[in-house]
Amino acid sequence: MAILELTQYPNPILLQKAKPITDIESASIQTLIDDMIETLHSLPGIGLAAPQVGQSFRLFVFNLSAQEGEITPYKGPHVVINPEILKLDGENLSDEGCLSITGFREGVKRASFASLKGFDRTGKAIELTGEGLAARLFQHEVDHLNGLLMIHRLSSLKKDVFYRWFKKRQHHA
Ligand SMILES: [Zn+2]
Numbered sequence: 001m002a003i004l005e006l007t008q009y010p011n012p013i014l015l016q017k018a019k020p021i022t023d024i025e026s027a028s029i030q031t032l033i034d035d036m037i038e039t040l041h042s043l044p045g046i047g048l049a050a051p052q053v054g055q056s057f058r059l060f061v062f063n064l065s066a067q068e069g070e071i072t073p074y075k076g077p078h079v080v081i082n083p084e085i086l087k088l089d090g091e092n093l094s095d096e097g098c099l100s101i102t103g104f105r106e107g108v109k110r111a112s113f114a115s116l117k118g119f120d121r122t123g124k125a126i127e128l129t130g131e132g133l134a135a136r137l138f139q140h141e142v143d144h145l146n147g148l149l150m151i152h153r154l155s156s157l158k159k160d161v162f163y164r165w166f167k168k169r170q171h172h173a
Helices: 027-041 133-145 156-172
Strands: 047-049 059-062 078-089 092-097 105-110 113-119 125-131
Touching: 027 047, 027 059, 047 133, 059 133, 078 125, 078 133, 092 133, 105 133, 105 156, 113 133, 125 133
Parallel strands: none
Antiparallel strands: 047 059, 059 078, 078 113, 092 105, 113 125
């Protein structure tokens, strides 16, 4: 297993639609899954999508066990391949960050309930439902696979805040 290097905004791989995985059981995909889980556990994050480690595949891993006070059935590492959102409901505004935009946090409006279907790492069909943080995570990760980042979900006012922040950061880099 290996800890993978994270791609950072504005790397173009983060802004393109990722490819569906057709060979879930292949050694290269299984290794990628192991490495993504190890990478996630080395980071202060709860979810990681393949484009964030430079692989344009429809795959994300997540682990909600570290979240205090959240009631979640999703403890331990989970893998979701070729996810499709089935249902979104409600609305919730909460602060969000992204491992590909380190240092930036802002309030993002998301559905407060989300269900999705996909496949686990053995190729078995799975269905997941989540509220609150889990729902937010599912939407954030599926967005990654569609080339969308949290900054694209901000109000125009907050987008301006982001672009000013980013410009400033580039100056100091
Ligand atoms: Zn992210």
